[in-house]
Amino acid sequence: MDDKDLISGAEAVINALVENGVEVIFGYPGGAVLPLYDAIFQNKSLKHILVRHEQAAVHAAEGYARSTGKVGCVLVTSGPGATNAITGLTDALMDSIPVVCLSGQVPTHLIGTDAFQEADTTGISRPCTKHNYLVKNADLLCDVIHEAFDIASTGRPGPVLVDLPKDIQLTKIKYKQKSNKLQKMKPKPLSIDTQVISEVANLLINAKKPIIYGGGGLINSGPQASTLITQLVDLVDSPVTLTLMGLGAVPSNHKNFLGMLGMHGTYEANLAMHHCDVMINVGARFDDRVTGRLNAFSPNSKKIHIDIDKSSINKVVSVDYGIVGDCSEILKLLVEELKKLHNQKQIASKKSWWSQIDEWRKKDSLGFKQFGSAIKPQQAIKSLYQKTMNFDTYITTEVGQHQMWAAQYFGFSKPNHWMTSGGLGTMGYGLPSSVGVQIAHPKSLVIDISGEASFLMNMQELSTIVQYKLPVKIFILNNQWMGMVRQWQELNHGSRYSESYTESLPDFVLLAESFGIKGLRVEEFDKLESAIDEMISHKGPVIADIRVVKEENCFPMIPSGAAHNEMILGIDDKKNNTSEAGLALV
């Protein structure tokens, strides 16, 4: 082999990233990744975004991935760089987001000696990655990177970590292109049983009280899944509800859309789940936030579950039909079958079902009253939605009440425009995530709907936003409380507000200004809309400190340990007694 054919392991890694379609990598340097940073310095086709904390690098990559459908890419150093990334990796695992994280490692001959900045990164990250590698043989380096991208993006997507000892990065190797041999063999997923598809289609046609319940799998399956689920809804004329992760898959203004379901879902969505006779779950996982008390979950329905991950089927809810596969592929078959049946059969009347649903809708479970000058947080979101609905708007959130209000009051018309930490519920997700989204969509309007406490968790990313001139809008619903914690303490712990007040808040306007960012503060309702206008029309980043009613609670709510039909609509709701068993739930 000619010496001039040889490149360093680090260069090979960067070439492999480019070959796998990576355009942007989010990272933070350190001793163990200096050769990789050197290779990045010399590579023109890869853009590196310097975050201010490795957790933020992963969330930024998640935002990038979720809003584009591509794999997000991360680079961190050994030891503390890798351990800082762990929360992000866990977040990506829980929400099935494709991410490849490269971490530096001490040179192979020092592994196991407690060397400076050595951590057992593959050991620590094993339970929070779909798969991980420690590359100890430079000859395998290229294959491993190629494989990492395949694993992250195929099947149920997830994070993959590749740990790269420094000596491997420096070893001279020959670059190996991605071969198109298939991913390593697994017994092929069973081909989809057409008999089952036809039975399911018949069930749907004959259902008197059907419900379609969609989740994040619809988003992961690509935009065509959203089109297909909407077709399914129309063909069956069924009500449809979406999980937190699925919002956007069906346009929120679709007449059959009942809103989000689950703990803070609408009354009509949860009651329809409870009383339906046929339930079809597409790409959701019967999460505990959705089902409420399991032994009272939708007691009288036939259940169908479509999921790409076989382990999701019958994990917590036993179903009558489990179909393993990609949502789009299965929905396509189902829609075709339904169209066929439509020509042959009378579809069961859903008149009484819809009039029942209209009764539930009349409860107006998301109703609230904006009066006086104090801003209701719900109103803040509603106004934000009205002002931004004509833009190509991407929303990220942190975690807490504001997140739920965003899910309830912001309407999503398209997939991939809503980025939130659902499974792990990571405060501090939204701001870095918005960095990734804005990088991917430089021309679009990107808003982080934030809570003041969550904002403080990753606010160092303001510096990243400034460096890359990202016009992210940070819309803080400032209630001066860890509102969601305060709410649970009010409901379940006798209003003993232990450590949930956000003391010593910064002046967000001054904080913004110290970064050279525009800061806004709104305290009165009649200034809200003009402030939102000002925020949107400003070219650069903005922090909008929206002072909202402090003690507002997020309703409706299924109290922990309760069932869908036991949901409460407000604090005075008499059913509001969390059971003994419910107190132990998270």
Add this chain to the structure above:
Amino acid sequence: MSVYQNNEVKEEETSRTLSLIVDNQPGTLARVIGLFSGRGYNIESLNVTEVDQKRNLSRISLVTRGTSMTIEQIKSQLLRIVPVRIVRDLTLEGPFIKSELALVKLVVEGANRVEALRIAGTFRARTLDVTLSSFIFELTGKPTKLDAFIDLMRSLGDTEISRTGVSAISRGNKTETKLLDQIQVN
């Protein structure tokens, strides 16, 4: 954390023997074990060794316990692990053989030595080591047979036990060769 109420319908838990084919590489076993500890399943016995050098594959024989819903979960969770190639449920597939090897050291003097040898003979244990005050026996067979033998030995004196865990294989002429042939040799 997802905390669910206990299901009210209680199905009897049964013992199941699983047989896995996995890549023989660092981390694979850790992932398998981590799955069981992380998700609260139990491992009653586990045994692992390379069985195919060419393809670099190991077999893990694993005995676990649970309701059929739990076992189905365990199997599909195992298949999510990238280097786990094949998951077979021997208990479900049909008749299979389960065998284990035990090494039993017995410290014994006087009259009990004769008794120990007599029992070992009855069980067809091999005597691998003898001193004036001890024996080491080797016994293979069903775990229950090993249990019985070990119990008897314990009543004769101080013992030290080493067991391999169950190794299992299905009966009859069916093999995995076709499936294994699909696995690429790297």
